[in-house]
Amino acid sequence: MTLQVYGPWAQQFVDLLAKFTGLRLVLNGEAVTVSPDTLLNPFESETLQDLVFEIVANPNVVRIAAFSTAPRPGFFGDWFRAHPADHRPRRTVFVGDLQRADELSSICARGLMGHILREYFGAARPPGQEPGRAFANYHVPAIHTEAEIVSELTGRPIWTGSTRPWEHTYGKINVRSYGPALKYQLVLGANGLARIIEPAGL
Numbered sequence: 001m002t003l004q005v006y007g008p009w010a011q012q013f014v015d016l017l018a019k020f021t022g023l024r025l026v027l028n029g030e031a032v033t034v035s036p037d038t039l040l041n042p043f044e045s046e047t048l049q050d051l052v053f054e055i056v057a058n059p060n061v062v063r064i065a066a067f068s069t070a071p072r073p074g075f076f077g078d079w080f081r082a083h084p085a086d087h088r089p090r091r092t093v094f095v096g097d098l099q100r101a102d103e104l105s106s107i108c109a110r111g112l113m114g115h116i117l118r119e120y121f122g123a124a125r126p127p128g129q130e131p132g133r134a135f136a137n138y139h140v141p142a143i144h145t146e147a148e149i150v151s152e153l154t155g156r157p158i159w160t161g162s163t164r165p166w167e168h169t170y171g172k173i174n175v176r177s178y179g180p181a182l183k184y185q186l187v188l189g190a191n192g193l194a195r196i197i198e199p200a201g202l
């Protein structure tokens with residue numbers, strides 16, 4: 001029982017994760033569990049479902065602070081590190097930003113959720129130990145998990161060989177390239193995500 005969520009948007013985070021996985025999730029205090037009577041929705045990502053099961057069953061602690069939206073323009077989604085000036089602890093997830101992403105591209109939003117969870121899980125440690133700080137070590141596997149989720153939900157292949165899934169921000173556009181025909185462009189406006197340009201033909 002080591003997926004923990006706290007903060008003003010904790011229930012909204014759990015509700016969104018339940019929507020994205022199709023799993024019945026229960027928030028009891030800070031602890032998230034999968035209800036024993038949950039059903040596996042075959043139309044949601046198996047990778048994302050498995051990731052939730054894996055985290056919940058693992059002794060290492062993933063502890064998430066859930067808030068509404070990023071308090072600074074140019075940021076969205078989550079903060080791995082603490083931002084004391086903005087009064088946000090490490091592992092802050094901006095649930096409203098992910099809800100917005102879901103409105104713009106439900107598939108992209110599920111990939112982003114998987115990215116965040118994989119990253120935090122990579123840094124998770126047993127109770128009483130400080131979680132990992134080497135962000136890049138956790139970000140790289142997270143982009144791969146994200147790509148797998150989007151690939152499952154679109155039926156399009158991810159990059160293979162020497163090309164790996166990648167993401168990069170150019171000014172106000174965050175590009176996430178998962179495969180040869182699987183590129184998303186997230187356009188940041190003054191109030192968070194303005195639009196998501198999906199791959200052609202989806």
Ligand SMILES: [Zn+2]
Pocket residue numbers: 115119138139140142143
């Ligand atoms: Zn990352």
